[in-house]
Amino acid sequence: GENVEQHPSTLSVQEGDSAVIKCTYSxxxxxxxxxxxxxxxxxxxxxxxxxxxxxxxxxxxxxVTLNKTAKHFSxxxxxTQPEDSAVYFCAASxxxxxGGKLIFGQGTELSVKP
Amino acid sequence: GAVVxxxxxxxxxxxxxxxxxxxxxxxxxxxxxFWYRQFPKQSLMLMAxxxxxxxxxxxQGVEKDKFLINHASLTLSTLTVTSAHPEDSSFYICxxxxxxxxxxxxxxxxxxxxxxxL
Numbered sequence: 001g002e003n004v005e006q007h008p009s010t011l012s013v014q015e016g017d018s019a020v021i022k023c024t025y026s027x028x029x030x031x032x033x034x035x036x037x038x039x040x041x042x043x044x045x046x047x048x049x050x051x052x053x054x055x056x057x058x059x060x061x062x063x064v065t066l067n068k069t070a071k072h073f074s075x076x077x078x079x080t081q082p083e084d085s086a087v088y089f090c091a092a093s094x095x096x097x098x099g100g101k102l103i104f105g106q107g108t109e110l111s112v113k114p
Numbered sequence: 115g116a117v118v119x120x121x122x123x124x125x126x127x128x129x130x131x132x133x134x135x136x137x138x139x140x141x142x143x144x145x146x147x148f149w150y151r152q153f154p155k156q157s158l159m160l161m162a163x164x165x166x167x168x169x170x171x172x173x174q175g176v177e178k179d180k181f182l183i184n185h186a187s188l189t190l191s192t193l194t195v196t197s198a199h200p201e202d203s204s205f206y207i208c209x210x211x212x213x214x215x216x217x218x219x220x221x222x223x224x225x226x227x228x229x230x231x232l
Contacts, residue, residue, distance in 0.1 A: 032219045034220070036223075041205075041226070042225055042226060043120075043223040043224050043225045043226045044158065044207070044223045045223070046220070046222075046223075049220065089157060089158070093219040094219070095219065100211060100219025100221070101148070101160060101163060102148075102209075104157045104158050105157065106156075106157050107156075107157050
């Protein structure tokens with residue numbers, strides 16, 4: 001079945017630096033790749049997503065890139081701030097009769113030090 | 115828009131009792147809802163997929179008789195943990211998708227329910 005690998009599991013950066021989180025997926029039919037931010041005790045919050053017909057998408061300090069050939073996608077956060085500290089999850093899904101079941105990566109705990 | 119709520123936000127119960135968790139889509143009709151379980155410092159694990167008016171589809175290893183799912187309307191799905199035991203203690207999260215963009219698979223997540231079984 002589909003598998004999503006996420007690295008690193010923990011990431012510590014200084015405020016103002018950039019953070020990069022990488023994911024690989026196994027099912028070449030996957031066509032939707034969301035990224036979620038989860039704060040302690042809360043549900044996941046969608047921060048950005050990308051479809052398979054696009055190679056890059058940016059929203060202010062956050063960007064996502066997709067390499068369909070290599071089956072890689074990455075989250076880039078620039079000018080990090082302490083409030084960016086949280087657990088980030090990547091996920092992948094494909095269109096179909098299962099209603100777009102999401103397969104999640106293992107998560108990355110990001111710590112931004114002031 | 116696209117807000118999903120869960121109730122209760124946390125619950126403590128005794129071993130052997132049953133607990134019901136509600137998931138509601140507040141401003142859209144959710145044809146498909148998903149239930150996830152998340153243990154501390156782990157990822158979200160899909161338990162089941164429910165479509166309005168039909169039986170839920172459970173993931174491998176999830177006991178359907180223990181985790182009863184009902185999706186009776188386009189805005190409400192419920193998860194009942196029957197005969198709960200301490201190992202069922204976890205963070206339960208629901209999500210919902212709309213009919214408007216099924217090919218895009220975007221899911222809207224609820225805030226989660228913390229279940230503690232004593």
